[in-house]
Amino acid sequence: MNNKENIQEILDYLQTTEEEVLNFDNEAIVAAYQKNNGMQSLAIKILSVFGGILASLAFLGFLLIAGLYDSKVGLLIVGIIFILGAIYTSKMHDKKIILDTIIVSFFILGFLLLGLAFVSMDMTGNIICVLFIVIASLSIVTAQNYILSFISTQIISGSILSLILLNESYDLIHIYTAVFVAIITCFFLKEAKIITTNSMLSRLYNSIRVGLVFSFLAGLAFVGKRGLFPVSTDYIWLSSIITISAVIYLLYLLFNILGINKTQHKIGICIFAVFTLLPTAFSPAISGTILLILLSFYVNYKTGLVLGVIAFIYSISQYYYDLNLTLLTKSILLFSSGVIFIVLYLFTNKKSTTNEKI
Numbered sequence: 001m002n003n004k005e006n007i008q009e010i011l012d013y014l015q016t017t018e019e020e021v022l023n024f025d026n027e028a029i030v031a032a033y034q035k036n037n038g039m040q041s042l043a044i045k046i047l048s049v050f051g052g053i054l055a056s057l058a059f060l061g062f063l064l065i066a067g068l069y070d071s072k073v074g075l076l077i078v079g080i081i082f083i084l085g086a087i088y089t090s091k092m093h094d095k096k097i098i099l100d101t102i103i104v105s106f107f108i109l110g111f112l113l114l115g116l117a118f119v120s121m122d123m124t125g126n127i128i129c130v131l132f133i134v135i136a137s138l139s140i141v142t143a144q145n146y147i148l149s150f151i152s153t154q155i156i157s158g159s160i161l162s163l164i165l166l167n168e169s170y171d172l173i174h175i176y177t178a179v180f181v182a183i184i185t186c187f188f189l190k191e192a193k194i195i196t197t198n199s200m201l202s203r204l205y206n207s208i209r210v211g212l213v214f215s216f217l218a219g220l221a222f223v224g225k226r227g228l229f230p231v232s233t234d235y236i237w238l239s240s241i242i243t244i245s246a247v248i249y250l251l252y253l254l255f256n257i258l259g260i261n262k263t264q265h266k267i268g269i270c271i272f273a274v275f276t277l278l279p280t281a282f283s284p285a286i287s288g289t290i291l292l293i294l295l296s297f298y299v300n301y302k303t304g305l306v307l308g309v310i311a312f313i314y315s316i317s318q319y320y321y322d323l324n325l326t327l328l329t330k331s332i333l334l335f336s337s338g339v340i341f342i343v344l345y346l347f348t349n350k351k352s353t354t355n356e357k358i
Helices: 004-016 026-037 042-065 072-090 097-120 125-143 146-166 170-189 191-195 199-224 237-258 263-280 284-299 302-322 327-357
Strands: none
Touching: 072 097, 072 125, 072 146, 097 125, 097 146, 125 146, 125 199, 146 170, 146 199, 170 191, 170 199, 170 237, 170 284, 191 199, 199 284, 199 302, 237 263, 237 284, 263 284, 284 302
């Protein structure tokens, strides 16, 4: 859909699929598409975020050298100004990449300065995290900007993880995982309903979705990487139960897409999936990344699919590395897993080909 003619062809096709006459504002649709097509890609936005982080750290070093850290009020005021300035500038139209980087820099720098101000005021870590959650939430609603919404989502999830760490309630990470499993599942599956609720949710949907994906993967990293998060191994399987249950539910939804209609086939696949995932009960990252891959496949979300595949490869490698088994046993497990995935691929590919022929 690269030009006006392609858009018109699609509108004509939609008209033929309905019995009633559909009225489209063709010019508005074309203008909206051309405006959206001119937006920067996700890769450019991510580079802008990293560029903003580096610039913020450099500028923060300059401010600290200049002696700004000696003034609690100065840190607080400058931090608030930077955040408000970033939000105000984000509402400008026809922004360039360099301006996006500046916005990100000011926004991150504002939070860093506020953090320093709160620490200098002898606030507890819990209060600081709660304040960051509130400020980031207000920023999402106020700015309604892709990059700032993404960063704010990361600040909120990072603050929640910090609360768990600060209070040494490490097993609460399972609740964190469960909540994010529920949120991203609903967020992916209810996309149409969410974006049609109101215009603000429509503008924020994409940025919050990718932010939730990164936050979910961060939670899986804390659970899946041994030694990174002092989680009790006695309850590590709790997160796996949640993610595996979500995977089975999603498999049930995918049966229609894959053309699997017989009840015995559905039950057999679900049982096979459960027994395949049970050995990974002590590595929730594996079932979690599989869930992300299936969700992204179901809604055709390419960014989530790529992130899910990369995270899945890493989680499998980490699981293999953490196994207290001999090299021969590990090799047999890897070989067996490879055969299983190849068989699954051939099965699903055959089903997809059969459906296309039909």
